[in-house]
Amino acid sequence: MKFLALCRRTATGVIGAVLMGVPGLLFAGAATAGPFGFDLKSSVEPSRLYGFCSEGDGHWNYQCTTAPKPHPEIDTYLVRFVKGVGVCGVRGWISDIYTDKSGSVLRTKTDSIANQIKLKYGQWTFQGDRMNNDSTFNPPSLWMLQLAQGERYYEYGWSLSDLSSAHRNNIDSILLQAKAFSSNEGSLLIDFYTVLEDACEKAQSDVF
Numbered sequence: 001m002k003f004l005a006l007c008r009r010t011a012t013g014v015i016g017a018v019l020m021g022v023p024g025l026l027f028a029g030a031a032t033a034g035p036f037g038f039d040l041k042s043s044v045e046p047s048r049l050y051g052f053c054s055e056g057d058g059h060w061n062y063q064c065t066t067a068p069k070p071h072p073e074i075d076t077y078l079v080r081f082v083k084g085v086g087v088c089g090v091r092g093w094i095s096d097i098y099t100d101k102s103g104s105v106l107r108t109k110t111d112s113i114a115n116q117i118k119l120k121y122g123q124w125t126f127q128g129d130r131m132n133n134d135s136t137f138n139p140p141s142l143w144m145l146q147l148a149q150g151e152r153y154y155e156y157g158w159s160l161s162d163l164s165s166a167h168r169n170n171i172d173s174i175l176l177q178a179k180a181f182s183s184n185e186g187s188l189l190i191d192f193y194t195v196l197e198d199a200c201e202k203a204q205s206d207v208f
Contacts, residue, residue, distance in 0.1 A: 035090045035192040036077060037068030040170045043086055046079045053079065060091055067092075073113075074190075080200065088200035092190040099184060102140040103147065106186040107154060110178045113188060114156040121174060122164040124156045148180035172197055 034040035039049065046053040046062040053064040060078035067077045071092060078091040094113070099105035107129075114124060132151050146152035158174040173193045180186040 033068065034087075034170055034194070035190075036071060036074075036092060038077075038079060038087070038090050039068075040087045040090075040194050045083070046081055046087075053077075060089070082196075082200040082203050085199050085203050086196050087194055088197050089194055090192045092188075094188040094190075097186045097188065099144065099186060101142070101144050101183045103143040103154070103178070103180070103186065106144070106147075106178050106180070106188075110154060110156070110176065110188060113190065114176055117156075117158070117174060117176065117190070120164070121158055121167055121171070122162055125159040125162045127156045129154050144180045144183045144186065147178065147186070148182060154178040170194060 038046075042049055045055065046064065047055045050064060050068070052066050053062050055061060056063050060080050062079040062081055064077040064079065067074075070077075073094050074092040075095045076093045078093065080088040080091075082088055094109070097106050097109055114127070118124060130153050131146070138146060143152065147154065155178065156174075156176040160168060160172050163171055163174075171192055172195045175189075175191045175193075177189045177191075178186060179189060
């Protein structure tokens with residue numbers, strides 16, 4: 001399945017305090033819910049189901065200012081939903097991560113989030129700090145620049161076969177990616193793809 005292809009508000013202060021102490025639980029909701037508490041089985045548009053989500057344009061076509069179970073570090077949530085199919089994926093976005101040119105803070109934050117996901121979904125399938133085939137090695141001072149230019153990738157991925165058995169009926173794969181806007185500012189994208197992702201792609205391609 002595809003590995004390549006934005007909440008700080010909580011319902012109550014008490015809930016937020018409890019979640020802060022249990023990192024792995026921040027990526028799951030109730031037993032029937034998915035990442036950040038979103039209902040992955042819903043056939044209702046997110047904008048009708050949640051008062052904090054609105055429909056937009058683009059691949060991730062619903063933007064949410066918070067989540068049923070928000071993560072304290074995530075700024076915005078995005079949901080991909082296709083009418084007639086359902087929820088295709090959920091994305092969490094951590095923005096404004098300031099670091100040095102070597103990306104040390106961004107890498108540390110990425111590793112921390114990866115370990116939180118691991119607590120709930122199991123060991124990642126791969127982790128990589130890799131370069132494009134046509135890119136050459138450069139000193140650490142250019143790490144963020146290469147990331148911003150698309151010459152470098154820093155990511156973690158979980159495939160279906162490596163997910164904890166409790167989640168294989170809902171989640172197909174997970175991709176955590178570090179992104180850079182400049183040599184000193186980056187962000188993190190946390191993408192959960194559901195088992196409906198292929199059906200979503202087919203439904204949208206059938207219109208052509």
